[in-house]
Amino acid sequence: MLPDRLRPRSVTGLAGLFGLVCALASVAIGMALYVLADLSFNRVQDARLAREKARLLAPIDGRAPGAGDVAARIAERVRRREISSIGHRLTDTRGTLLAGTAELRAPPGRDGAVLFRQPGEAWEAARAAQFALADGGRLTIVAESESIEDLGKSVWPLFGTALALSAIFGALASLLLGRLISARLAAIGTTANAIIAGDYSRRVPVDSLGGTFAEQARTFNRMLDRIEALMDNLRQVSSDIAHDLRTPLTRLQATLREAAEAGLAEEERTALITAADRECDGILSLFAALLRIGEVQAGRRRAQVATIRLAPLVEDVVESYAPAFVDSARTLRLEACEPCFIRGDADLFNQLLVNLIENAQLHTPEGSATQVSLRRDGASAVLMVRDDGNGIPASERQEVLGRFVRLERSRSTPGHGLGLALVAAIAGFHEATVELDDAGPGLIVRVRFPASEQGATF
Amino acid sequence: MNILIVEDDAGIAHFLQRGLRHHGLECDIALSGRAALTLLTSRNYDAMVLDRMMPVVDGMEVLRRKPGHVPVLMLSALGTLEDRIEGLDAGADDYLVKPFDIGEVIARLNAIGRRAKGTDRSDMLRAGDLEIVLTTFRAWRRGKPLHLNKKEFALLAELMRNAGRPVTRMMLIEAVWGYSFEPSTNIIESNMSRLRAKLTIHGDPDPIETARGFGYTLHADDAA
Numbered sequence: 108m109l110p111d112r113l114r115p116r117s118v119t120g121l122a123g124l125f126g127l128v129c130a131l132a133s134v135a136i137g138m139a140l141y142v143l144a145d146l147s148f149n150r151v152q153d154a155r156l157a158r159e160k161a162r163l164l165a166p167i168d169g170r171a172p173g174a175g176d177v178a179a180r181i182a183e184r185v186r187r188r189e190i191s192s193i194g195h196r197l198t199d200t201r202g203t204l205l206a207g208t209a210e211l212r213a214p215p216g217r218d219g220a221v222l223f224r225q226p227g228e229a230w231e232a233a234r235a236a237q238f239a240l241a242d243g244g245r246l247t248i249v250a251e252s253e254s255i256e257d258l259g260k261s262v263w264p265l266f267g268t269a270l271a272l273s274a275i276f277g278a279l280a281s282l283l284l285g286r287l288i289s290a291r292l293a294a295i296g297t298t299a300n301a302i303i304a305g306d307y308s309r310r311v312p313v314d315s316l317g318g319t320f321a322e323q324a325r326t327f328n329r330m331l332d333r334i335e336a337l338m339d340n341l342r343q344v345s346s347d348i349a350h351d352l353r354t355p356l357t358r359l360q361a362t363l364r365e366a367a368e369a370g371l372a373e374e375e376r377t378a379l380i381t382a383a384d385r386e387c388d389g390i391l392s393l394f395a396a397l398l399r400i401g402e403v404q405a406g407r408r409r410a411q412v413a414t415i416r417l418a419p420l421v422e423d424v425v426e427s428y429a430p431a432f433v434d435s436a437r438t439l440r441l442e443a444c445e446p447c448f449i450r451g452d453a454d455l456f457n458q459l460l461v462n463l464i465e466n467a468q469l470h471t472p473e474g475s476a477t478q479v480s481l482r483r484d485g486a487s488a489v490l491m492v493r494d495d496g497n498g499i500p501a502s503e504r505q506e507v508l509g510r511f512v513r514l515e516r517s518r519s520t521p522g523h524g525l526g527l528a529l530v531a532a533i534a535g536f537h538e539a540t541v542e543l544d545d546a547g548p549g550l551i552v553r554v555r556f557p558a559s560e561q562g563a564t565f
Numbered sequence: 566m567n568i569l570i571v572e573d574d575a576g577i578a579h580f581l582q583r584g585l586r587h588h589g590l591e592c593d594i595a596l597s598g599r600a601a602l603t604l605l606t607s608r609n610y611d612a613m614v615l616d617r618m619m620p621v622v623d624g625m626e627v628l629r630r631k632p633g634h635v636p637v638l639m640l641s642a643l644g645t646l647e648d649r650i651e652g653l654d655a656g657a658d659d660y661l662v663k664p665f666d667i668g669e670v671i672a673r674l675n676a677i678g679r680r681a682k683g684t685d686r687s688d689m690l691r692a693g694d695l696e697i698v699l700t701t702f703r704a705w706r707r708g709k710p711l712h713l714n715k716k717e718f719a720l721l722a723e724l725m726r727n728a729g730r731p732v733t734r735m736m737l738i739e740a741v742w743g744y745s746f747e748p749s750t751n752i753i754e755s756n757m758s759r760l761r762a763k764l765t766i767h768g769d770p771d772p773i774e775t776a777r778g779f780g781y782t783l784h785a786d787d788a789a
Contacts (some may be wrong), residue, residue: 281592320595370681391664392749395746395747398644398645400747402646403644406643407647408646408647410647413648423715423742424718425744426714426715427716427752427756428750428752430752430755430756430759431750431752431754431755431756433755434754434755434758454646454743454744454745454746457743457744458743458744458746461744461746461748465748465749465750468750469750500745
């Protein structure tokens with residue numbers, strides 16, 4: 108990654124950087140093309156020089172030709188005009204020019220590259236090769252680089268135009284890209300600002316066709332949904348606390364004021380203080396239940412989630428509660444307990460089952476029988492608590508279920524009345540569904556958990 | 566036992582001190598984390614009651630910086646499982662959520678003080694005429710085997726670990742059932758009555774004393 112101060116700070120900067128990189132890439136491609144073309148032309152010229160040498164220095168009757176023979180061959184070739192754009196220079200041992208008219212100048216550095224001219228013409232770039240003859244003469248063959256120079260002349264303007272065009276289009280594309288991204292970001296910014304201003308229902312518009320931006324917008328919107336749910340939860344918990352605590356707190360206050368009155372008998376005062384103490388216990392357990400629901404709904408228990416084996420948990424809870432049912436003249440029986448695994452929080456699962464079982468105990472008449480079962484049903488683990496009490500009339504069943512969601516509760520039941528709300532919250536945490544059904548007579552509560560495979564260890 | 570109370574709320578600190586002294590426990594008060602760290606270096610305490618939320622040096626920091634191995638009972642208004650785990654992970658031996666009952670504090674201080682001395686590491690527990698082997702779930706009274714189910718066995722084991730001292734309902738729920746919540750129906754009483762019936766089946770006296778609404782004490786000496 109780039110260091111912070113070199114990273115573009117704006118979309119325009121990002122687009123500009125993109126354009127610059129494109130332009131530099133075009134230049135680099137042009138230069139590479141030129142170098143490659145030059146190399147390949149040089150190879151062609153070198154091949155021509157090699158062919159010319161082979162012709163001029165071909166052996167005569169098995170011996171290497173002398174300067175005289177070569178001069179004759181050159182003259183012959185010039186006469187036949189067979190050698191356009193190739194020049195020669197042949198000297199004998201003393202340096203006397205024997206044939207050819209080409210004038211050469213010191214090579215400008217590169218191997219084989221020289222400047223040369225024919226009499227009366229301008230200097231031109233060329234490639235040359237020198238050979239020593241058998242009799243001490245020297246032959247220099249020169250091939251004009253005219254063609255590659257011409258090519259260069261036509262390629263450079265072409266390349267320049269292409270570069271300019273690509274720079275212009277690159278700049279335009281960058282600008283357009285910048286605008287598009289800015290517009291997307293602005294949409295998110297507008298939504299975020301609306302939410303900061305208090306409009307929690309605002310969402311980022313999502314393209315119907317999908318794609319990266321739509322995916323990002325959806326993720327962003329899901330985050331906003333979660334935040335809104337948390338805010339709702341917070342509001343709900345706060346108003347629940349305000350609502351549900353007011354009544355017992357008022358009762359507590361009344362009891363304490365009564366206890367403080369003058370002229371009470373000692374045992375009356377003690378009874379009132381005991382009542383106030385009980386009221387405090389009730390308030391504290393209501394408070395604990397509300398906080399627990401808040402804790403579960405806010406997802407603060409994610410860390411405890413593991414693959415858990417349900418059967419031992421169910422057996423354990425039923426075994427623990429069976430004596431309590433017997434003591435209150437009811438029965439509790441484990442009807443079926445199949446091996447099931449879910450991803451979940453064992454402590455919360457225990458609480459869910461404990462709440463359902465305690466509910467059955469509280470809301471059934473003496474002599475009632477409650478049955479608990481755990482069964483594997485396809486991809487679900489189904490926990491069922493079934494009693495033969497009075498049940499809930501079909502018309503109200505839907506309503507009770509609705510109450511789970513809205514956290515409203517029946518005030519005539521003993522306890523703080525939050526047991527089923529907590530069951531609903533725990534089921535929701537485990538992505539489980541809660542169904543209420545008629546046991547004819549009695550109530551069936553079914554909690555359907557998504558089952559997990561036994562092999563999974565996480 | 567010599568206890569250090571670390572609590573920035575003077576009202577709660579003195580309420581605790583009165584309660585602990587009433588039960589014969591000596592105690593000092595530190596009204597800040599810093600004062601606690603100073604006291605801890607100058608005196609030896611058998612246990613410490615530590616408030617979690619204090620200004621400047623809070624309970625978690627006292628846990629991290631305290632010298633030696635003073636067992637700690639952490640008190641906090643923060644009661645979610647996450648908070649408990651955090652407190653216990655930081656080195657607290659037990660964690661109690663406010664508001665608390667003074668009896669609960671004393672019972673738990675006794676339990677962690679005893680645990681810190683490391684006397685009951687063995688697989689076998691003995692209290693008076695009772696004997697149990699933890700790994701095999703077997704129990705005897707006066708040498709005669711007792712046929713206890715899992716819950717009854719776990720209840721008896723917890724009482725025997727704290728023989729002679731009260732064990733609160735909440736301590737039993739945590740130790741025997743492992744629930745982080747307190748059930749509203751009395752599963753403890755029902756299971757305890759089954760355990761008592763089995764302990765007295767041969768006509769022996771009931772060794773368990775009930776403190777109504779509070780907890781239970783196993784008396785080991787009278788039978789011995």
